[in-house]
Amino acid sequence: MRIVELTAHVQILKRTQTLESPTGQSATAAAAYRACTMIACERTGLVHDYRRKGGLVAAGVAAPTDAPAWATDRARLWNAAEMRERNKDRGPNARAFKANAVVAREFLYGFPAELSPEGRLNVAQTVARHMVTRYGVVADYAIHEPGKDGDQRNFHCHMMVTSRRMTPDGLTVKTREWDAHANGPRHVKAWRAYLAKTLNDALAAEGKAGRVFVEHRSFKDRGSSQKPTRHQGKAKTNGARKARKVEREAWRAKEQAAMATRHEQEQHCLNARQRAEEGAQLRDTAEQQATTAKALDALLARNPEPVKPAGLAARIADRLTGRSSRAVELAERIRAHEARIAEMKAEIVAERQALAVEQRREAKAQAERHRAEAEGLEKAVAARVAFDRAAEVQARRDEVRHHERDREHDQERARDDGRG
Incomplete structure (x- = not known):
């Protein structure tokens, strides 16, 4: 049988400002957060909207059965609780809101992993009804699924109760039995016992009584030599998570800086190489143009006579002397050179276009490679986040298994002592 140590805490919600809550606590904000809803606070004028929170x-x-109808309206209930906490009618601060008023109490407890969703809801309703019947308060409960950073078996319940009793006339006297130093611990202890019994009854109703048992007693009350461990607490847990986050962000910034430097160098090399390719192409083009122009100039230098239109007599004379055939040959050679020049220009344009296309392809490929590296870094950061979460969960499970082994050893020694 698996023995589950009851996890349950009782705390007050007080307006006094603290380092954790610089503006003080309010019942409206706490209720809206726990129920993932929106409540407008009449005392502060703030709107607390947690409808997108999830979980x-x-x-x-x-x-209570004789409570006013508005007592089950969450927004009206906690606004009434806030507005009720005022100073008396006399004095310099008459009717002002009390600066250090206790506006509510919260009872937080966890469920055994073996308990079904229906069983969890039944326990939450039963415990809330017990508080209503026993103390005459209003109980507002909210069951939450495990947080993304914690143990995924950690279904738990937040139960807020009014710090005043609810009657047909509304919220009246304070529940002072929870405040007294002499009686408060006794009531907490009785509530833990009732909660453990309710959980065990729910497990038995589902046929799981032989598999798991919720234990609320201390090791000392059980006669065990096992030493209790101190609950790490929200502040220490959040501090450890913040330290890991700072470490991840520092690693990410370092990797991003190195990647940016590398990308800048690669871009510089690509630009320099492409400029060199363009320069080489321009030089080749200039040499080709110079060679062709030089050949054409040499041709014209060897044949300085211009080709002029002539009359019939002149054409006959040219044909007899042979000058006509030379002119025709020269014109054909000039046309051939001009055609070559035009062809070369077309080739140059095509080469430039091909080079530009190739350079754009290289630039695009490099940009895609850089983008893929940046995405890879983000995936690596996400993997580190997931690893840190898994490590935290595993550490908690190892701690639970360690406690369970110690408990089994105590039980074995007790059985051995009984046989002796």
């Missing part, structure tokens, strides 16, 4: 499994409000 809520089920929520409900339990009130």
